[in-house]
Amino acid sequence: MIDIRKAIEIGRVNLLRQVRDRSDLFFVFVLPTIIIVALGLQFGGMTLVRVGIVAPTGDAAATALVAQIKGDSKTLDLRTVATVDELRSLVERGRLEAGVVIPNGFGAALSGTGTVSVTYLATTGALTSGVRAPIEAAVARLAAITTAARIASGATGTDAAAARPLAENLYDTVPGITIDAKTVGEAGMFAGFSGFTFGASTQLVLFMFLTSMTAAGRLVWSRKIGVSRRMVSTPTSVATIVAGEALGRFGVAMLQAGYIIAVSSLVFGVSWGDPLAAGALIALFGVVAAGVALLVGALARTPDQASSMGVFVGLAMGALGGSMIPFQVMPPLMQNIARLLPQSWTLLGIQTLIRDGGGIASVAPNLAVLAVWAVGVMALASWRFRKAITG
């Protein structure tokens, strides 16, 4: 029989002790941030920003603009979208980071005298600044050429259509405009922001586990100094104590997850996809991490042993589970091992949510595997921990 209030109290004290430990603060808060930044910078150029484009078909000017945008930036993954409504919905759901709408009659309008507007769509500000730069550069270039052609045609009476190629040829030899355009195009400091997504998701999985493991050492210590035994001597069932200690490790894992999610989304603009589905994945993985920590806390004889066991288990499972090398580039044998680990199921689940959107249903298999892990590890750990404190 579990007394929920007492279990929560035991969990609360665990969490309190964890946040009070200065030496752990570095590992919980500083280290993951550094790694996420480092990975973000390293992988920044590798990952493409998805930008949807709605453009009129058969419009040479529009096609040229798209080509220009494409040519200007290596970080954009341009996709053609049929309608403005579809584009808007894709951007809103996070399937695309941004969208560009080139209006119908774009080419004709350029040759005319009116204002032509290219619409730019994006949800978050952080993304906007990075993605906009290459698009703006392309548009700016086009605007400069168009302006030049219009001025030339106005001044000399030449046909606007004939003035355009002239202006285009001249463009690269007019220093002021060239420099402006290129500078804007390359200065986007968040251009590689998707690298943070990779770093944040892998480090989330790695550090949730490692941080739980630091709590395992603390658990052995409680056993050693007799605090666990003292709990048993109070009118508190062993089941409650086990549940409370498990809850404490779970709280620690979730604290770590909360921090990484908060920092990565607020500072680096990482979007974690459907909150319910991501929450379920992370919570189940937290239960697994708590269970393994409880198990290590029950099996280790000394806090030091627990720490080294914990770090070993955490790093090994993290590495094999895809936290250090992207799952996709692992050799086949390693991929097969990874497929057994809760880390890979969590990571692939999260990456599915981030990349393709979708809700609980899209990660149902991941959730199922994690649930099996959670139940199995918790059962084993509870049994061993019960033995360790009553033996």
Next chain:
Amino acid sequence: MTGEPQAPVVLSVRGLRKRYGDLEAVKDVSFDIREGETYGLLGPNGAGKSTTISIVCGLLRRDAGEVTVDGKPIDTGAVAAKAGIGVVPQDLAIYPDLSARENLTFFGRLYGLGGARLKSRIDTCLELVGLADRANERTDHFSGGMQRRLNIAIGMLHEPRLLLLDEPTVGVDPQSRNAILESIAALGREGMAVLYTTHYMEEAERLCDRVGIIDAGEIRAEGTRRELVALVGQRDEVRLTATGDLGAATKAVGALPGVGGAVVRDGVLELVVDDARGMLPRLLDAVDKAGATVRGVDVVQPDLEAVFLHLTGRALRDAS
């Protein structure tokens, strides 16, 4: 015994037995503690005191016997019944990275306290053990004596019917020890039943209404101090301060007829003898022949130390 109506029994221990492998740590131990009574288990290290306490508070499974608190049977699964018991373990069991108040709050909640009552009990207990002005400091900044006092405060926080204290003063400075003994005496006066284990004869004499003398897992004798001392009978306790080969001298003296027990403690030869006056010349002679020189002689009233010596032929405290 007086004719006063006796207070009800709080703790009853009957025929307790516990083995660790081949070692029989507790052999058929029985005793009762009544309301308001402080009962001492006096015995050397390894006598089985902690094992007995662990069984009584439901931490350790017993091999045989019965334990009841207020008539309710206690065993490892008797969760609710543990509410009536407070435990002060021999080894400090407090969180070093929490403050005294946080420790008390945590264990108080496990004992089922909460709200205003928990708060007022914490204040009372902090006051009682003299930690009120250090309540919000982390306990790893405390002295050993202060940690011990907190260890005790946790045990009595929920005003248990029965308080178990397992050598609570070991490694404590004399001042803290005094404070501890005083606060425990106060609990007894309030009607708590107290089980106090120690290997310090003076503590048992000062604190306990009744004492059970335990050795090698057995209670060898039990009673008030006066009753126990009477066991030594008309015998006297002689203390010879001596230099030289004290080991040989102890052997020689111990072999003499009329000597009940002989041990060395801190350079003093302690003997229980039938008749100090008549035997003294023979004792001095034997010591002399064994190669030691007597510097001083004391004939003292027997105390619990002497009772232990009389019962077991050994010293209560490990000879240094």
